[in-house]
Amino acid sequence: MTAYMIFTRESTQDQAALDAYHSKVRDSFDGYPHKVLAAYGTQQMLEGDPAEATVILEFPSVTAARAWYDSDTYQQVAQHRLEGSRHRVMLIKGQ
Structure with a gap:
């Protein structure tokens, strides 16, 4: 079932x-299927x-979302964020 990850700064x-x-x-998304639905728009x-x-992913x-988020690659990048x-x-789990 589809899932959505929402980042608000x-x-x-x-x-x-x-x-x-x-x-x-x-680069942290390599090998992780995802789609950017919205990013930094008005x-x-x-x-x-x-x-x-x-940002909405x-x-x-x-x-799949947790696999990317919990990956060593993303967690290293996330330290900058x-x-x-x-x-x-x-x-959020989709319907």
Whole structure:
């Protein structure tokens, strides 16, 4: 069953670290089937506080999404994201 991973960047602490993340994250997807549904597009907040940025990824399953997210390759790249910004990341099982 399809799964969706949603990243919302709440704030940036270190732009250089965030730039390092952005320069490396694409390579972390090699071998992991996924689809980028939305990335850094214009947001229209209808309720709540706005995020600086949002990314929505689609994976074939929760297991596939966790395989990428938990991979050593992504976790090494993610250290730059964690150093450079405050994010919320959620995984949602599709219908």
